[in-house]
Amino acid sequence: MEDGPGFRFFAWLAAVIIACGVAGLVLMLIFTRAWYAWGLGGAFLLFAAVLLLFGWVYDRRQARRYQAE
Numbered sequence: 001m002e003d004g005p006g007f008r009f010f011a012w013l014a015a016v017i018i019a020c021g022v023a024g025l026v027l028m029l030i031f032t033r034a035w036y037a038w039g040l041g042g043a044f045l046l047f048a049a050v051l052l053l054f055g056w057v058y059d060r061r062q063a064r065r066y067q068a069e
Contacts, residue, residue, distance in 0.1 A: 035043035
């Protein structure tokens with residue numbers, strides 16, 4: 001009988017937290033470099049372009065899923 005979450009859960013949680021931290025650091029470095037190079041407007045344009053690309057890829061994947069059903 002287990003008393004609670006074991007080592008596997010906490011190792012997974014630590015890995016997720018570290019991965020999110022590294023991803024956040026990389027995104028912040030890209031955003032701040034764009035801000036330095038192109039100013040506030042250019043940085044937000046880059047951010048919007050990345051979000052639009054992500055949305056387009058997500059939408060294409062969802063459209064394939066709905067066509068299969």
